């Protein structure tokens with residue numbers, strides 16, 4: 001049987017999910033405010049070429065089983081509405097729910113009795129059963145029970161979304177028992193490895209926990225790396241033998257960027273601070289600060305390396321070989337590498353940037369000087385953490 005399923009948000013997470021649902025034989029209405037993206041998808045062109053396996057699925061289903069639109073009215077009549085639009089934190093690191101509120105209110109206007117809505121955007125625990133339910137009820141005039149509501153966090157990894165959706169365990173939890181069961185049945189039609197958990201709050205916390213685990217462990221690796229450097233000990237050799245079944249020291253880095261890991265700890269930090277439980281989130285806050293502070297360490301290293309050259313500091317040409325938040329994934333949200341390049345520029349150093357994911361025009365539009373390592377005295381690879389002398 002063919003079901004009509006709407007996916008709200010056709011970005012890095014929503015588009016691969018839509019394509020996998022379409023590949024399972026269902027009819028997908030993809031709603032996105034970006035009209036040019038919708039047109040591209042309907043022509044069978046993949047806006048995310050870095051996603052392994054997505055080209056073929058978009059070519060096969062774009063404009064057919066997967067119809068993209070910017071008009072929420074086209075989603076009316078769908079049995080299932082999946083919402084996967086972004087959630088950022090504001091300058092004070094408070095979650096900014098405005099994008100999800102806008103999307104959910106539009107969904108509320110097109111659902112009907114019997115519809116199921118599933119939130120996939122990672123949100124602070126309690127958001128689905130609280131504000132999301134409220135927005136849907138207000139806009140639809142329906143009460144929970146007349147429609148169903150659940151949370152199922154996206155657990156993909158950019159570049160490998162298709163295989164993750166097919167293999168990785170995915171969880172789903174309802175705001176009440178009936179919603180949980182209904183959403184589980186619907187998702188089972190296209191997600192093979194699906195687990196039902198007892199509530200939407202559990203499902204929400206699962207994803208937030210994963211982000212916190214990664215952030216704290218990356219900060220531990222960064223701290224151990226700094227200690228090993230200070231002691232003059234090879235961190236990588238020590239790490240190789242330290243890691244075993246019960247110990248997994250992560251890799252050090254310039255910090256943590258992207259939409260996910262640096263954002264999710266704030267959901268818990270801010271909630272505990274609101275409750276004046278400051279002591280409950282000391283570790284999470286410290287990890288955030290340590291990871292963000294890693295660019296100061298790397299800036300100092302680059303300056304120290306520059307001082308070894310027989311040149312005035314301002315004449316040392318430095319190349320940062322990557323500004324994306326992660327190697328191979330194009331994106332600048334909270335990118336520490338982009339922040340590092342700008343920090344060095346603020347120090348008055350002659351910095352150029354190269355990144356195979358960005359054209360010279362894109363780099364220049366960001367206020368950076370485009371240019372590769374050749375012609376520079378020093379280059380820094382922020383993914384391998386290697387400083388090299390070139391001239």
Ligand SMILES: NC(=O)c1ccc[n+]([C@@H]2O[C@H](COP(=O)([O-])OP(=O)(O)OC[C@H]3O[C@@H](n4cnc5c(N)ncnc54)[C@H](O)[C@@H]3O)[C@@H](O)[C@H]2O)c1
Nearest residue numbers: 009010011012013032033034085086087103121122154158
């Ligand atoms: N990308 C990942 O690797 C990843 C991993 C795990 C979880 N997630 C979750 O997915 C969420 C979305 O991330 P993403 O990477 O897909 O973001 P993205 O920026 O790539 O895409 C979001 C899409 O939503 C669209 N959009 C924004 N407002 C809209 C609205 N009101 N109605 C319809 N469409 C709207 C945008 O035009 C864009 O195409 C994240 O906030 C996170 O919770 C993402």
